[in-house]
Amino acid sequence: MKKSVFLGTLAASALLAGFASAATLDDVKARGELICGVNTGLTGFAAPDANGNWQGFDVAICKAVAAAVLGDASKVKYVPTTGETRFTALASGEIDMLARNTTWTFSRDADLKFTFTGVNYYDGQGFMVKKDLGVSSAKELDGATVCIQTGTTTELNLADFFKVNNMSYQPVAIQTNAEGEQQYLAGACDAYTTDASGLAATRAVFADPENHIILPEIISKEPLGPLVRHGDDQWADINRWVLNALIAAEEFGVTSANVEELSKGTENPEVNRILGTEGDLGAMIGLDKEWGKRAIAAEGNYGEIFAKYLGESTPIGLARGLNAQWTQGGLLYTPPFR
Amino acid sequence: MATAADTPRESFRLGMLIYDTRYRSITIQTIVVILAMAGVWWLYDNLMANLTALDKTPSFSFLWNRAGYDINQTLIPYTNDDTHLRAMLVGLVNTILVAVLGCVAATVVGVIVGVLRLSKNWLVARLMTVYVEGFRNVPVLLWILVIFAVLTEITPQPRDFKVTDEMIAAGEEPAASMILLDTVAITNRGTFVPAALYERSLGEIKIGFLPISLNTLAILAVIVGSILGYRAIKKHATAVQEATGIRPVTWWKSLLVLFGPIIVLLLALGFHLEIPTLGGFNFTGGILVSNALMALWLGLTLYTAAFIAEIVRAGIMAISKGQSEASFALGLRPGRTMSLIILPQALRVIIPPLISQYLNLTKNSSLAIAVSYMDLRGTLGGITLNQTGRELECMLILMLTYLALSLLISSGMNVYNNAVKLKER
Numbered sequence: 063m064k065k066s067v068f069l070g071t072l073a074a075s076a077l078l079a080g081f082a083s084a085a086t087l088d089d090v091k092a093r094g095e096l097i098c099g100v101n102t103g104l105t106g107f108a109a110p111d112a113n114g115n116w117q118g119f120d121v122a123i124c125k126a127v128a129a130a131v132l133g134d135a136s137k138v139k140y141v142p143t144t145g146e147t148r149f150t151a152l153a154s155g156e157i158d159m160l161a162r163n164t165t166w167t168f169s170r171d172a173d174l175k176f177t178f179t180g181v182n183y184y185d186g187q188g189f190m191v192k193k194d195l196g197v198s199s200a201k202e203l204d205g206a207t208v209c210i211q212t213g214t215t216t217e218l219n220l221a222d223f224f225k226v227n228n229m230s231y232q233p234v235a236i237q238t239n240a241e242g243e244q245q246y247l248a249g250a251c252d253a254y255t256t257d258a259s260g261l262a263a264t265r266a267v268f269a270d271p272e273n274h275i276i277l278p279e280i281i282s283k284e285p286l287g288p289l290v291r292h293g294d295d296q297w298a299d300i301n302r303w304v305l306n307a308l309i310a311a312e313e314f315g316v317t318s319a320n321v322e323e324l325s326k327g328t329e330n331p332e333v334n335r336i337l338g339t340e341g342d343l344g345a346m347i348g349l350d351k352e353w354g355k356r357a358i359a360a361e362g363n364y365g366e367i368f369a370k371y372l373g374e375s376t377p378i379g380l381a382r383g384l385n386a387q388w389t390q391g392g393l394l395y396t397p398p399f400r
Numbered sequence: 401m402a403t404a405a406d407t408p409r410e411s412f413r414l415g416m417l418i419y420d421t422r423y424r425s426i427t428i429q430t431i432v433v434i435l436a437m438a439g440v441w442w443l444y445d446n447l448m449a450n451l452t453a454l455d456k457t458p459s460f461s462f463l464w465n466r467a468g469y470d471i472n473q474t475l476i477p478y479t480n481d482d483t484h485l486r487a488m489l490v491g492l493v494n495t496i497l498v499a500v501l502g503c504v505a506a507t508v509v510g511v512i513v514g515v516l517r518l519s520k521n522w523l524v525a526r527l528m529t530v531y532v533e534g535f536r537n538v539p540v541l542l543w544i545l546v547i548f549a550v551l552t553e554i555t556p557q558p559r560d561f562k563v564t565d566e567m568i569a570a571g572e573e574p575a576a577s578m579i580l581l582d583t584v585a586i587t588n589r590g591t592f593v594p595a596a597l598y599e600r601s602l603g604e605i606k607i608g609f610l611p612i613s614l615n616t617l618a619i620l621a622v623i624v625g626s627i628l629g630y631r632a633i634k635k636h637a638t639a640v641q642e643a644t645g646i647r648p649v650t651w652w653k654s655l656l657v658l659f660g661p662i663i664v665l666l667l668a669l670g671f672h673l674e675i676p677t678l679g680g681f682n683f684t685g686g687i688l689v690s691n692a693l694m695a696l697w698l699g700l701t702l703y704t705a706a707f708i709a710e711i712v713r714a715g716i717m718a719i720s721k722g723q724s725e726a727s728f729a730l731g732l733r734p735g736r737t738m739s740l741i742i743l744p745q746a747l748r749v750i751i752p753p754l755i756s757q758y759l760n761l762t763k764n765s766s767l768a769i770a771v772s773y774m775d776l777r778g779t780l781g782g783i784t785l786n787q788t789g790r791e792l793e794c795m796l797i798l799m800l801t802y803l804a805l806s807l808l809i810s811s812g813m814n815v816y817n818n819a820v821k822l823k824e825r
Contacts, residue, residue, distance in 0.1 A: 146786050153454075153789075174789040175455055195559075195681075205680040207589055212778075213786030218468045221480040232589075232682065233470045235772045235783070249557040250588050250691075252681045292455070 086297040098124035099157035102142040106263040120161040122361040130353040135360035145213035161288040175292040179301035184384035186280035188258035200279035204229040209251035219282040266377040306396040311363035318362035491779030499762040505701040510708025535706035544699030551691040590690035592676035592683040599670025629657040692773035715746035755813040
């Protein structure tokens, strides 16, 4: 690739700046900081808490990667991205990874040149309406005005859903979840549609969550997961296996509480390999032996993260559903650490 | 006889390109042009090399793919089965709509404010100053957002218009009701106004992608014809007055010519109004003027009008005081002095900067995205760009389209400028 000083003067070069060097891992290590693209604010997934610290399900993935790579879960710089800006931010190298409830699709993978490193939440698109609207099914939404985040897969699903059911609607394109919330509450749209988990998270921060219902129809498959740029397989592997480590940790009962103790050695060789007491999996992805241990210690295993930010004890109150371990009837199933 | 041919011709040497003043400027210009072209080529080559490395070779074929998304304001037929190109055209038409509405309204408001700011009435002049300074010095995006917020927050929801049997039984009034003889509903989604419908259609013709109803064309033709007829009557009356000194009575002829044909045509076409009615979630029937369009239009208008007002004021003040004094000496009242003497001369000063304001307004209309108005930036530069990931291509088309639009506006305005500018013979 040609290097150039003037590249910056060209508007389009913003898309390309990050490609001057291929090894994201080296960049991150040299910088001493992981730059992670997250949502502009979706409670439970990624939102700043009262002290301005980012918290959430997606944020926890960023922290786990930072812990595995840099040894410190706090060395993450969060870049809030909208549905519109997220891909440009990742493609341009402005961010090292994107963990922003982003749906894994064929064209995003192949055409936009991204690598999805796994699925951290199996979701589907739903609708939220006010209870007093008297609607109990999405099929009754004929003629409704629907708020929709632009630049998302939900936008296309929505068009398909209404078309298939021979109904009409008025789309109102909004930029961020906050804007959608405001428009929906002001009554500028009858229904708000996004991923069902996003709806639950949005509803949780309403003053009167009991007056809003999420309609039973789930109109699409939305496997949400973190992603990185094409072309840096090592970096993609690190991201993929950090996520897998979190999921496997839950399966094998490794938690943030017992990880220190278990890393002294266990009966289970797979746990030993994850925690670095046996074999040297870390070296294969350019990290040290204890990467897995640090990733799990950061925010706990997948189950702990889910329970902490989205689970039934939180205001969002999502059940594990599809996101349970395969042993519990869910879809979470990691390839073996071997 | 000595001729020029007899003088010994100095042979051309390469050094002359630099040391001979006859050639020097050409040499320098040539070098600069070559350097500039090389620079552009280098940037282009760089871009292509980088895009290739990214595996993203530029291609515009996505324009012919199915768009798959819906747009809430479509002035030309569009469904989500249409192509991205069509979606782009829908956006372009929306951009042009708001630009035209904005330019017209901003001119009207701007001229009025500009004239009033020069008023001798202290209060009026100060009020106009406050308006101009207030709008000119706050970013237009903020005005658009404020107006949008006001429109969506203070207006009632469509369901506030609902009248149920229980409410009638209890003698309650609905929270909101329609205005203007129950024909117009102002809601927090937009204003629903009656639509014109015809029982008989003359068919429609297609100009490119734009289907045009022959009914509309016929009505436009009749209106233009009526105005021409009205002018002919007035011209005739003036001619008679000049010849005989008596102006013939024309008011009934004028009325007949102005309104007769159009009424006959509308009756023949079976014209009626479709009044919006509340059905389901929204009003159905009629035309929805969305709050996004309203907010954008008002915001752009009020903002640009503040600049136009200053341009108009400058134009008026550029006319020497002697002109108005002479006009007053002839016994013309201030209003007529302004419209007959001052403004026509001021136009020469006003038009050139006014063109810039029109261009600004048109380009500022891309702020539409802030209020979810689906203009060119919203469709091509927003949803299409996001769904296809073709940033470079979309932005290039976007830039070229705005460039073409601006050049069209300025060339049109230049024609007008040539018509009003000082004719020097």
